[in-house]
Amino acid sequence: MASDWRRYTRTLRRFWGTALAGQLEYQLNLLIELLAMAGNLAGSLFVLSLFYGNGSGGSGPGLGGWSWPEAQVVLGVYTLLDGVSSTLLRPNLSRIVTHVQEGTLDFVLLKPIDSQFWLSARTVSPAGLPEIAVGLALMLGAGLKVGARLDAATLALVAVLLLSSTVILYALWFLLATTSIWFVKTWNATEVLRAALAAGRYPITAYPAGLRTLFTLVLPVAFLTTVPAEAVLGRVSGPWALASLGVAAGFLLLSRAFWRFALRFYTSASS
Amino acid sequence: MSTRLSLARGLRIARVLLSTQYAYMLEYRAEIALWALSGVLPFIMLGVWSAALAAGGDDAGLGLGLSQAELARYFLGAFIARQFTVVWVVWAFEEDSLAGRLSPYLLQPLQPLWRYVAAHLAEQATRLPFVAVIAALFFLLQPAAFALPSPGRFLLAVLAIWLAFAIHFLLQSLIAILCFWSERAQALERLLFIPYLFLSGLVAPLAAFPPGVRQVAFFTPFPHMIGFPAQLLAGLEVSIASSFAAMAGWIALLLPLTALAWRAGVRRYTAMGA
Numbered sequence: 001m002a003s004d005w006r007r008y009t010r011t012l013r014r015f016w017g018t019a020l021a022g023q024l025e026y027q028l029n030l031l032i033e034l035l036a037m038a039g040n041l042a043g044s045l046f047v048l049s050l051f052y053g054n055g056s057g058g059s060g061p062g063l064g065g066w067s068w069p070e071a072q073v074v075l076g077v078y079t080l081l082d083g084v085s086s087t088l089l090r091p092n093l094s095r096i097v098t099h100v101q102e103g104t105l106d107f108v109l110l111k112p113i114d115s116q117f118w119l120s121a122r123t124v125s126p127a128g129l130p131e132i133a134v135g136l137a138l139m140l141g142a143g144l145k146v147g148a149r150l151d152a153a154t155l156a157l158v159a160v161l162l163l164s165s166t167v168i169l170y171a172l173w174f175l176l177a178t179t180s181i182w183f184v185k186t187w188n189a190t191e192v193l194r195a196a197l198a199a200g201r202y203p204i205t206a207y208p209a210g211l212r213t214l215f216t217l218v219l220p221v222a223f224l225t226t227v228p229a230e231a232v233l234g235r236v237s238g239p240w241a242l243a244s245l246g247v248a249a250g251f252l253l254l255s256r257a258f259w260r261f262a263l264r265f266y267t268s269a270s271s
Numbered sequence: 272m273s274t275r276l277s278l279a280r281g282l283r284i285a286r287v288l289l290s291t292q293y294a295y296m297l298e299y300r301a302e303i304a305l306w307a308l309s310g311v312l313p314f315i316m317l318g319v320w321s322a323a324l325a326a327g328g329d330d331a332g333l334g335l336g337l338s339q340a341e342l343a344r345y346f347l348g349a350f351i352a353r354q355f356t357v358v359w360v361v362w363a364f365e366e367d368s369l370a371g372r373l374s375p376y377l378l379q380p381l382q383p384l385w386r387y388v389a390a391h392l393a394e395q396a397t398r399l400p401f402v403a404v405i406a407a408l409f410f411l412l413q414p415a416a417f418a419l420p421s422p423g424r425f426l427l428a429v430l431a432i433w434l435a436f437a438i439h440f441l442l443q444s445l446i447a448i449l450c451f452w453s454e455r456a457q458a459l460e461r462l463l464f465i466p467y468l469f470l471s472g473l474v475a476p477l478a479a480f481p482p483g484v485r486q487v488a489f490f491t492p493f494p495h496m497i498g499f500p501a502q503l504l505a506g507l508e509v510s511i512a513s514s515f516a517a518m519a520g521w522i523a524l525l526l527p528l529t530a531l532a533w534r535a536g537v538r539r540y541t542a543m544g545a
Contacts, residue, residue: 032458036465043469046484051323055334055479061327063319188305195309202319211318 011113012121019091019123033127041134044075044201064205071203072142074229077162078201080135081224084166086128089173092120096177097187106268116259120174143232154234161228161241164248168220169197171251174259181262200225223247284381285389292393300397307401310353314409316474317346335479341505342476343416347409348428348501349473354402355395356436356496360387361460364447368540377537384444384533391440420506427511428503434518435496441525442492448529451536466491472498492521 023029046054052068053060063071096119099105108118143150176189196219204212204222215221223244230236296303321342323333337345364387367373376383410417420428446463449456468474470493477485477498488494495518502509 029458032462036461039462039465043465046469047474050333050475050479051319055481060333061323063323064326188302188309191309192305192311195311196315198312199315199318206322207318208322208325211315 008113008117015122016124020126023126029127034130037131037134041079041138044079045072048072048075048201064203064207066203066205067146069142069145070229070233073139073146073232074203074225075201076135076137076139076142077165077225077228077232078135080132080139080162081165081169081200083128083131083133083135085169085173086131087125088121088128088166089170091123091125093170093173093177094187094190095119095122096174097180097184097190100180100266101184103268105266109263109266115263116174116256120170139229139232146233148233150232154231157236157241158228158231161231161236161244164244165224165228167248168223168244168251171248171255172219174255175251178255178259178262181266197221197224203229220247220251284385288386288389289393292389293396296390296393296397303394303397304401306357307354307398307405310350310357313346313350313353313473317343320346320475333479335476337476337478337507340416340418341507343409343413344418344505345476345501345507347406347416348504349497351402351406351504352432352435352497352500353473354398355432356439358391358436358439358443360384360391360440361443361447361450361457363387363390364444365450365457368450373540377540382533384529387444388440391436395436418506420504424503424506428500431495431500431503431515431518434515434522435500438492438518438521438525439496441522441529444529445525445532448532448536451539467493467496470494471496472501489517492518495521 048063048071049068051060051063051071062068066074096105099108099119109115111118140150148154172193173190176193179189180187199207199211199215199219200221204215204226207215212222216223227236227240227244231241320333320335321339324335324337324339324342327333335342364373367376373383376386419425442463443460446456446459449459470477470488470491472494477488477494480488495514499509499514499518503511
């Protein structure tokens with residue numbers, strides 16, 4: 001068991017070391033990423049400010065009872081998660097479809113290492129790192145502005161809930177990518193997922209009742225951004241925090257079981 | 272005589288291109304349906320805006336000047352306008368030029384960009400039934416918002432959407448043509464998408480913008496590309512003549528620019544086998 005763990009961490013270090021060395025060759029890309037991040041964040045903040053009276057000069061109705069800095073905390077969490085997904089999730093999970101299409105999944109399955117691990121952690125991209133940094137700064141900075149007490153216990157809870165969000169996001173994406181074993185071209189389905197997750201830019205109470213239910217029970221957007229943001233503000237309730245962990249564990253196990261199930265139907269590209 | 276001949280030839284080429292591309296796109300209708308679904312952003316934004324409007328009471332200091340029903344129709348209009356102005360020429364062109372498929376196209380007596388125009392129009396025709404179903408579902412869920420635009424308004428909206436498509440296509444073609452010089456041209460498309468996303472009216476009606484930002488936005492082509500057709504479809508108050516004039520102006524600027532860039536680019540073309 002212990003040697004297994006060591007083998008996987010060593011493999012991970014090799015994977016990511018080579019990936020970073022390869023990507024740092026393209027410096028122009030980094031500049032474009034930085035510009036895109038700044039533009040996207042400025043645009044999102046601007047749209048958010050429209051609900052707080054920026055358009056009319058008044059105070060505005062706000063979003064579901066969240067004050068202006070509190071709403072910024074949610075946007076910070078969203079930006080952070082978006083950065084994590086461009087760094088870890090997108091570079092790996094968007095390739096699964098290609099592996100199935102081109103038959104290179106055979107080579108992955110033959111390797112003496114868990115195939116889900118290989119497919120999920122093969123590479124890493126520094127493109128999302130600035131977004132992670134800016135998202136963290138916005139999340140904590142806006143939290144401090146409303147007087148959130150960021151002691152060690154709060155920060156630990158925030159870290160756990162953010163990890164849980166990342167796991168939910170990963171598992172959802174992996175579940176959809178797994179369907180490519182049957183349908184081959186599910187690249188567009190993951191686009192639909194990404195488009196729907198944009199709802200996480202705003203606190204869940206900013207939506208009408210019907211959408212709120214949809215974003216909590218069907219597509220767990222509430223757990224992705226609202227719950228960690230509430231933890232930053234020191235007002236997350238026990239049941240919500242536990243539910244977040246439960247949803248994360250459930251989705252992770254589901255993705256694992258579904259991948260094993262799907263592999264039984266995999267018949268390789270040439271057979 | 273010769274002009275009549277060339278007109279007949281042009282029509283024949285258009286018919287063949289459109290019918291082959293339509294047959295091709297029909298093969299991919301499941302994927303195109305998913306693409307159509309991935310344009311849900313206006314509906315998400317409708318949720319946020321309508322809840323804010325409801326929370327704040329009558330207009331709530333949002334500066335929208337719209338009722339709930341008008342707001343719902345505006346975002347449905349934005350969804351429809353977006354569906355029929357989606358452009359992907361930069362990806363298709365980059366793939367074709369890297370794979371060397373562009374070389375035979377260049378030998379044909381037809382400007383290759385027309386082939387992409389036909390592909391886009393065929394894809395829009397394939398999208399049409401899905402968009403109609405989504406619009407019908409939308410009104411079923413929100414019966415209070417139901418209202419159809421008058422026939423005159425509807426025709427103006429169709430014209431506006433076509434012009435918006437033309438502007439978007441020309442803008443993205445300019446970026447695609449940069450592929451002749453740099454392989455990173457696609458990354459520029461990401462940067463172009465940002466002002467398009469925030470200034471076009473896809474995420475917020477421009478009436479909600481502070482006056483200064485709104486004025487700046489109207490110096491760009493973006494508000495005419497989604498917001499204007501959406502307002503026409505929703506039956507809202509809108510300055511029709513000035514928006515059409517602005518769109519005509521942008522096309523008059525972009526069309527010769529694209530033609531010039533194309534001529535300069537083709538001279539640099541050195542793909543495999545060329």
